[in-house]
Amino acid sequence: MSAKMKNAGPAAVRPQQKKLAKRIKRFFPVYIMALPGLTYLFINNYMPLPGLALAFKKYSTKKGIWGSPWIGLKNFRYLFRTQDAWIITRNTIGYNLAFIILTVVLAVAVAIILSEMTTKWKKVYQSVILLPHFLSMVIVSYLVYAFLSAEHGYFNCVIFPALGIKEIAWYNEPKYWPFILVFVHIWKGIGYSCIIYLSTILGFDREIYEAAAIDGASKLKQISTITLPLLRPTIIMMVLLAIGRIFYSDFGLFYQVPQRSGILLPVTQTIDTYVYRGLLERNDMPASTAAGVYQSAVGFILVMSANLIVRRIDKDSALF
Amino acid sequence: MRNSKEEKRFQIFGNVVMIIMSFLAVAPLILVAIVSLTDNNTLIVNGYRYIPEKWSLAAYEYIFVKNPQIIKAYAISFELTAVGTACSLFLTTLLAYAISRQGLPGRGLITFLVFFTMLFNGGLVPQYINYVNVFHVKDTFFGLLVPNLMMNAFNVMLMKSYFVSSIPSEILEAAYIDGATETQTLIRVVIPLAKPIIATIGLFAGIAYWNDWTNGYIYLAKNFSLYSIQNLLNRIVQQIQYLTQSSDSNAAALLAELPTVSVRMAMSIAGVFPVLIIYPFVQNNFVKGITLGGVKG
Numbered sequence: 001m002s003a004k005m006k007n008a009g010p011a012a013v014r015p016q017q018k019k020l021a022k023r024i025k026r027f028f029p030v031y032i033m034a035l036p037g038l039t040y041l042f043i044n045n046y047m048p049l050p051g052l053a054l055a056f057k058k059y060s061t062k063k064g065i066w067g068s069p070w071i072g073l074k075n076f077r078y079l080f081r082t083q084d085a086w087i088i089t090r091n092t093i094g095y096n097l098a099f100i101i102l103t104v105v106l107a108v109a110v111a112i113i114l115s116e117m118t119t120k121w122k123k124v125y126q127s128v129i130l131l132p133h134f135l136s137m138v139i140v141s142y143l144v145y146a147f148l149s150a151e152h153g154y155f156n157c158v159i160f161p162a163l164g165i166k167e168i169a170w171y172n173e174p175k176y177w178p179f180i181l182v183f184v185h186i187w188k189g190i191g192y193s194c195i196i197y198l199s200t201i202l203g204f205d206r207e208i209y210e211a212a213a214i215d216g217a218s219k220l221k222q223i224s225t226i227t228l229p230l231l232r233p234t235i236i237m238m239v240l241l242a243i244g245r246i247f248y249s250d251f252g253l254f255y256q257v258p259q260r261s262g263i264l265l266p267v268t269q270t271i272d273t274y275v276y277r278g279l280l281e282r283n284d285m286p287a288s289t290a291a292g293v294y295q296s297a298v299g300f301i302l303v304m305s306a307n308l309i310v311r312r313i314d315k316d317s318a319l320f
Numbered sequence: 321m322r323n324s325k326e327e328k329r330f331q332i333f334g335n336v337v338m339i340i341m342s343f344l345a346v347a348p349l350i351l352v353a354i355v356s357l358t359d360n361n362t363l364i365v366n367g368y369r370y371i372p373e374k375w376s377l378a379a380y381e382y383i384f385v386k387n388p389q390i391i392k393a394y395a396i397s398f399e400l401t402a403v404g405t406a407c408s409l410f411l412t413t414l415l416a417y418a419i420s421r422q423g424l425p426g427r428g429l430i431t432f433l434v435f436f437t438m439l440f441n442g443g444l445v446p447q448y449i450n451y452v453n454v455f456h457v458k459d460t461f462f463g464l465l466v467p468n469l470m471m472n473a474f475n476v477m478l479m480k481s482y483f484v485s486s487i488p489s490e491i492l493e494a495a496y497i498d499g500a501t502e503t504q505t506l507i508r509v510v511i512p513l514a515k516p517i518i519a520t521i522g523l524f525a526g527i528a529y530w531n532d533w534t535n536g537y538i539y540l541a542k543n544f545s546l547y548s549i550q551n552l553l554n555r556i557v558q559q560i561q562y563l564t565q566s567s568d569s570n571a572a573a574l575l576a577e578l579p580t581v582s583v584r585m586a587m588s589i590a591g592v593f594p595v596l597i598i599y600p601f602v603q604n605n606f607v608k609g610i611t612l613g614g615v616k617g
Contacts, residue, residue, distance in 0.1 A: 024425050029502035030418045034430055037415025040471050044447070045437040047454070051446025065449065110341065113334045125338040127603050129345045134595050136531030138553045142588040143348035146355055146368050152581065154351060157367025187344065192610070199611040219330050251534070256554070260561050275444050280538065285445055292443030300440045320435060 052296075055289040075290040084274065088291070092270040095254075096246045098182050103193050104239060106186060111197035112227055116219065126198070130191030137252025144184060144257050171261045178267055184257055185250070193238075200234045201227060233314055244306030247299040251276065271295045349592070356380070356586035363581050379586035382579070390552065390587060397548040398594075400464050401529040408525035409518060411471040416479035417506055422489050431480075438473045448538060461546060463539030469528050475521050478612060482517040483510065520609030523602050530595065549591045556584055 024031075050065075055075055057068040079085050110129070114122050132140075147154045148170035156167045170176060204227070212222050249270035258268045269277075271291055278288025311318040355368045359376035366373060383390045418424065419431045441447075447467065457463040487510060495505040511518070536551035547555065559578060563571045579587070 020425060023423065027421065027424050027502070030421055030424055033414040033502070033506070034418035037411040037418075037471055037476065038430065038433065040411055041434065041437055041473075043450075043455070044466070044468060044470070045441060048442035048446035048450040051449050052442050054446065054449070064453075110338075113337055116330065117334045117338070118331060119335065121335070122338070125342050126607075127600070128342040129338075130603060130607070131349075131599065132345055134527060134531075134599060135349075135592055136533060136550050138533045138550050138557075139531075139588045139591055141557065142553065142585065143352055146348065146352050146585065149368070152363060152367040154368050158369055190341075191345070195607055195610045199607075218326055256533075256557070259557055262565070276538075279445050279448060285449075289443065289445040292445055296440060296443055303439050 052289065052293055054286060055293040057286065059286045075286045076294070079287055079290045079294070084269075085291075085294075087266060088269055088271045088274045091254075091267065092249050092272075093246055095178070095181065095185075095249065095270065096242070098178075099185050099189075100239060100242045100246075102182065102186055103189060103242075104235060106190055107193035108197050108228075108231065108235065110190060111194040111201055112223055114194070114198055115201040115227075116223075126191070126194075128191075130195070132188045133192045135188070137250075137256040140184065140188065140252075141256040141259060144180070145259065148180070171259055172263050174264050174267045177258060177264055181253060181257065181268070185253055188253075196238065197231065197234060200231060204230055236313060237310055240306045240310050244303040245299070247271065247295050247302055249273075352585050353589050356582055356589045358582055360580045360582045376582070379580070379582040382583050383586050383590060387579075389547075390549070390590075392545065393547050393549045393552040394590065396464075396546060397530060397550070397591075400461075400548055401526055404465055404469060404529035405522055405526040407465070407470050408475075408529075409522050412475050412479055412521055412525075413511070413514075413518065414506075415471070416476045416483060417510060419476070420480045420483035420487075421492075434473045434476050438477075444538075451539065458539055459541060459543035459546070460539075464532075464535050464546065464548065467535050467539065469525070469532060469535065475524060478609065479514070479517050479521055482514060482612060486517075487513050516605070516608065517612070519602075520605050520612075523606055524609065527595070549587065553584070553587055553591060556587075 054065050054068075056070055056072060057065065058071045058074075059065070059068050114126060117125075135143075145153070150156060150167070150169045150171065153170070155170070159165075160167060168176070170180075208226055209222055212226060217225070249272045251270075251272040254268050254270045254273045255276065258264045261268075271294070275288050275292050275295070278284045278291065282288075307318055307320065351368060351370060354370055354372060355363065356379050357375055357377065358369075358372035359374040360378065362372055362374045362376075415434065419427055419434065421427065424430075451457045451463070451467055455462070455466075457466060491509060491513075492505060495509050500508070531550060533548070533550035533554045536546070536548055537554060540546055540551065544555075556578060560575065563575045563578075568574075
């Protein structure tokens with residue numbers, strides 16, 4: 001608020017300054033209204049920022065962040081010398097790519113099906129597939145466990161004996177987890193993802209479809225020549241925005257659903273779980289902060305680039 | 321005529337796909353609900369099944385009658401959700417209103433300060449140090465309530481865009497000319513017009529608080545009496561994992577003392593139950609909120 005006043009500068013003419021002062025006075029209560037929220041953001045988001053310095057320090061609990069000596073990029077060199085940096089980067093990006101591609105394909109498909117349906121059940125379908133979105137990841141991990149538990153799980157006790165397949169110790173077998181985690185992610189998120197596509201499709205002019213139908217275009221033809229091309233900008237936006245977040249992972253999914261099984265770490269550890277484990281389990285704050293800085297910095301570049309591209313294509317869809 | 325035949329086939333195909341998807345969406349919840357109602361010994365012998373040999377309400381009896389800790393955790397979840405949602409709505413509405421006001425000097429700067437938090441953050445460790453060393457939230461109710469959940473930039477921007485698009489600034493000007501103070505304008509003019517978005521944001525915040533387990537996990541190190549139902553569920557998984565991997569000779573005995581499988585499943589059903597109850601009433605609002613956010617984030 002004071003920045004605006006400074007911008008006016010010494011050269012600004014008096015009446016203008018007076019006007020500004022009057023406006024500030026008029027809006028004074030509005031500034032007071034903004035204050036609690038801004039204070040919260042200050043505490044929650046801005047105050048921690050200087051703590052990023054920790055990534056460049058040799059941390060000792062006794063001396064605190066500012067008393068600890070600077071060690072330059074040593075924490076980063078340590079992080080990138082180990083296998084960890086490669087594994088967490090690969091997993092974070094790999095899973096996100098799989099999520100992005102499958103989510104787009106499935107969410108668009110479901111949205112198109114729902115939009116073309118005539119039954120009044122479609123509202124019910126939409127509500128039911130959105131339901132998993134409302135469950136916490138802790139609960140989801142219990143649901144998954146009910147199916148995958150080695151001794152009592154539904155797969156090992158009911159499905160596999162019926163099919164004559166040997167039992168699988170799911171929580172000890174890394175090779176299955178990429179599929180399980182992708183499935184769980186899609187299962188939880190598909191209802192949410194298709195909402196935007198569905199509302200976009202419902203906004204299309206129905207006359208185009210009627211005209212196409214009169215011209216004898218089949219349903220599939222209508223979908224491929226009308227719906228999909230019209231939906232393209234939305235799809236591109238959603239994908240670009242998701243790519244902007246590709247360095248972030250759903251902590252709950254990767255931490256809770258595998259039930260923290262150590263054997264599974266090579267395929268379940270992402271940057272977020274690595275940072276958490278560094279803080280809460282390994283008690284290795286500098287390495288953890290270094291990984292956090294790595295994530296924030298690359299993440300920031302990716303968000304900015306994605307947004308830049310979105311802006312080029314469609315200004316209104318850009319974040320800013 | 322070819323079209324109507326094709327149309328019929330498409331409708332059948334659509335219904336089949338959606339029925340399968342709907343079934344997949346709820347099947348795990350149904351299994352867990354049934355497991356929670358199954359006799360524990362039957363579970364150990366037969367495994368988890370959709371049609372159990374022997375039903376039992378023992379797990380729920382254990383939760384609601386025998387174990388005060390679970391009731392306590394449940395109460396904390398409700399308390400946290402109520403207080404958190406109220407705080408969240410208070411902060412979000414006021415800030416969103418401020419940055420929606422045209423002609424407010426410094427509006428661009430304030431909006432940027434809000435928006436920047438969506439682009440860059442310090443990450444977990446600096447935030448943890450800040451909350452623990454400066455604000456001493458460790459092992460207090462504030463540890464559950466304050467970090468990250470109380471307000472977020474996305475909700476503020478969502479509400480702001482609703483204010484801008486749905487409440488004409490002429491109305492606000494008119495109120496000003498009629499001599500209404502800003503507070504009066506907000507309470508008498510803006511809030512009544514903004515009920516739908518307030519409901520949506522309240523819902524977002526409420527669900528986030530009810531489902532959160534991370535704050536309790538990070539900030540409650542010793543004070544387990546503040547555990548919410550999610551934290552309690554989380555802790556049980558943690559203990560089982562720890563005990564099954566440890567070589568401690570007492571491990572087996574300690575493991576046996578933990579809640580049985582049916583009790584754990586009953587706890588998770590209790591954890592989703594309030595969500596299931598309100599879901600039919602709120603999901604429409606939720607869909608509207610997401611659509612609004614998608615149009616302009």
